[in-house]
Amino acid sequence: MAFLSQLLALPDLGLRLIKLGPNDPEISWVSTTELFDLGDYLDGGEVLLTTGLSFAHNDPRWRDFVAGLSRARIAAIGFGIGVNHETVPPALVLAATQYRVALFEIPLPTPFVAISKAAAGLLRADELRAARGALQVQQRLLDGARGNQDPAEVLAVIAQATGRHLALVTTDETLVASTAGFAAQQGEIDYISLDRNNTLRLGITGDTPLTPEGNAIIAAGSMVLGLGLHGGRSDEQRERERWERLATGLLEGTHGPDVLEILSPSMPRAQFPARVRAIAVQGGSEDVSAWRKRPLSGLDRLVAADATAPRAPGLSLAWQVCPDTTEDLDRALAAAAEHGLDAVVGRAVPTDHAPASRRSAAGRLRALSPTEPLYRAPRVPTVVWADRDAPVFEALVSLTESGAARALGAQVLGPLSRYDAAASPSGTGLDQPLPATDRELLRDTLTAVIEHDGQRGPAAASLGIHRNTLRYRITRIERLTDRSLADPDDRSELWFALRLENLDA
Known part of the structure; x- marks a missing residue:
C-alpha cells in the first residue's frame, strides 16, 4: 500500500500539506482534471491534481466540487499554484475543511507528471514488497x-x-x-x-x-x-497418527485397550497398563505442537490433540494417556515442563475407563491460567492433580463407585439425572420424563451457573444466551430439582451430583 504521507515526504516534489483528511489515506492512482464534476468517474483512493482552470478564486462552486470528490472517497486534492491561481483559493481550503478532504499545494516548478511518476513508483515498490x-x-x-x-x-x-x-x-x-x-x-x-x-x-x-x-x-x-x-509423509508420521487416533479413542471411550495389541504386537500384554491417568497439557500453541512432535516410543506415544476451542487466543490443549506408575508419570510431567506446559493429571482409573479420568482432569482445567502471555516468560509450570486437589470429592467418589452414584444423582437431580429421568421430586408437576435434549440443555445451564459462582451475566455470556433466557432456565431447574440455586447447600448438592454422574457416564 502507498500512502499520501509517503508522497508528501518526497523532497524533490516540494509538496506542502494544507489540510489533513481523517487519516493517512491510501493512494490507488493519480488523476489530472480541470472538469467541474469528476466524481462519477473515480473508484476511490485517487490523488486528484488540478490548477482550477474552470473556477474563479472565490468561486462558490468550489464547495460542490469538493463535495463530489468527497463522495467518491478520493485520497487527496493536489492544487497547482502559479498557473491559473497564485495561491490556493480560500474557498477551496474552506470546502476541504468542511468535507475533511486532504489538500496539498504543488509549487509551479513541479509538473503534474512528476507527481504521477512518483506515485507510480510508490505503488510499484509496494507491489514488490507484497510479492517478496x-x-x-x-x-x-x-x-x-x-x-x-x-x-x-x-x-x-x-x-x-x-x-x-x-x-x-x-x-x-x-x-x-x-x-x-x-x-x-x-x-x-x-x-x-x-x-x-x-x-x-x-x-x-x-x-x-x-x-x-x-x-x-x-x-x-x-x-x-x-x-x-497424500504420500508425502513418512512412515513415522503415519505411525504417530495411528497412536494419536488410539489415544483419542481411549479418551473418548470408542476404543478399548485391546487395540494396543494391534498397534504394538511385539509388546507383551503384561506390559499393558492396568490403570491409567489422562493428563491435559496447556500452553502456547507452538510449545504444545513441539511437545506433540517430540521423539516418542512405547506407550509414551499415546498423545492426542484437543479438538475443542482454545480457552484463550494463542493457547492450545493436548492430552496424554499415561500408565499410573510413578516412573511413567514423572517422565510425562518432566516432558511437559521441558516445553513450558502446565499439566492437569486426572484420577487413576482402569484403562477401559479412561474417559472418566479425562473428565476429572477437564474439571480442573479452571485451575490453570487462561492468559497466553504468561506462558512466554521463563516460569515454573503448574501441575494440578485432580484427585489430590479435591480430597472431599474423591472420598465421595470412593463411596459411590459401586453404582450408588446413579441413585444419588436421581435423588438430587430428579428429572435432570441421566439415569432416572422419570424421577419427579414432589412439587415438580412433571408427569413425563424430560426429553434428552431438554435435560442436557438444563444440565449445561446448571453447570455454567455454578462454574461462574452464580453470576448470571458471565454464565449467560458463556452459554451465548440472553439473561432473560437464563432466568427462565434457572426457574425450570429450581422447580424440577426442588432446590434453590441461591442456597449454598443446594448448590453444593447439585454440583456434586453433576460431577459424580459425569464421572460415572
Whole structure:
C-alpha cells in the first residue's frame, strides 16, 4: 500500500500539506482534471491534481466540487499554484475543511507528471514488497513440506498471510484441521479439492478480499497440504497418527485397550497398563505442537490433540494417556515442563475407563491460567492433580463407585439425572420424563451457573444466551430439582451430583 504521507515526504516534489483528511489515506492512482464534476468517474483512493482552470478564486462552486470528490472517497486534492491561481483559493481550503478532504499545494516548478511518476513508483515498490512477502510465505510452506509440518500449522501460516479462515474437510464433512475462527464464520465457503477424487478439500472463508499474492499463497499452501496428506509423509508420521487416533479413542471411550495389541504386537500384554491417568497439557500453541512432535516410543506415544476451542487466543490443549506408575508419570510431567506446559493429571482409573479420568482432569482445567502471555516468560509450570486437589470429592467418589452414584444423582437431580429421568421430586408437576435434549440443555445451564459462582451475566455470556433466557432456565431447574440455586447447600448438592454422574457416564 502507498500512502499520501509517503508522497508528501518526497523532497524533490516540494509538496506542502494544507489540510489533513481523517487519516493517512491510501493512494490507488493519480488523476489530472480541470472538469467541474469528476466524481462519477473515480473508484476511490485517487490523488486528484488540478490548477482550477474552470473556477474563479472565490468561486462558490468550489464547495460542490469538493463535495463530489468527497463522495467518491478520493485520497487527496493536489492544487497547482502559479498557473491559473497564485495561491490556493480560500474557498477551496474552506470546502476541504468542511468535507475533511486532504489538500496539498504543488509549487509551479513541479509538473503534474512528476507527481504521477512518483506515485507510480510508490505503488510499484509496494507491489514488490507484497510479492517478496508472498514469496517468503511460500518458501516457509515449502520448507515445512520437506519436514513433517502439521496441517494445522500450514493452515495457520496461510491464515496469517491472507486474513482468511481455513479448514481441511473430508468427503463426509469430517473436519481434519481448521483455524480458530473458521467455525464462527457465517459467509459462503469456497472449496479447493486437494486430490483427484475430491476426498479432501480446503475450505476458505472470510471477509478480507484476496490480493493476487494471497491467491498465490493459497495455491502454494494447497500443494503443500496435498503432498503432505497424500504420500508425502513418512512412515513415522503415519505411525504417530495411528497412536494419536488410539489415544483419542481411549479418551473418548470408542476404543478399548485391546487395540494396543494391534498397534504394538511385539509388546507383551503384561506390559499393558492396568490403570491409567489422562493428563491435559496447556500452553502456547507452538510449545504444545513441539511437545506433540517430540521423539516418542512405547506407550509414551499415546498423545492426542484437543479438538475443542482454545480457552484463550494463542493457547492450545493436548492430552496424554499415561500408565499410573510413578516412573511413567514423572517422565510425562518432566516432558511437559521441558516445553513450558502446565499439566492437569486426572484420577487413576482402569484403562477401559479412561474417559472418566479425562473428565476429572477437564474439571480442573479452571485451575490453570487462561492468559497466553504468561506462558512466554521463563516460569515454573503448574501441575494440578485432580484427585489430590479435591480430597472431599474423591472420598465421595470412593463411596459411590459401586453404582450408588446413579441413585444419588436421581435423588438430587430428579428429572435432570441421566439415569432416572422419570424421577419427579414432589412439587415438580412433571408427569413425563424430560426429553434428552431438554435435560442436557438444563444440565449445561446448571453447570455454567455454578462454574461462574452464580453470576448470571458471565454464565449467560458463556452459554451465548440472553439473561432473560437464563432466568427462565434457572426457574425450570429450581422447580424440577426442588432446590434453590441461591442456597449454598443446594448448590453444593447439585454440583456434586453433576460431577459424580459425569464421572460415572
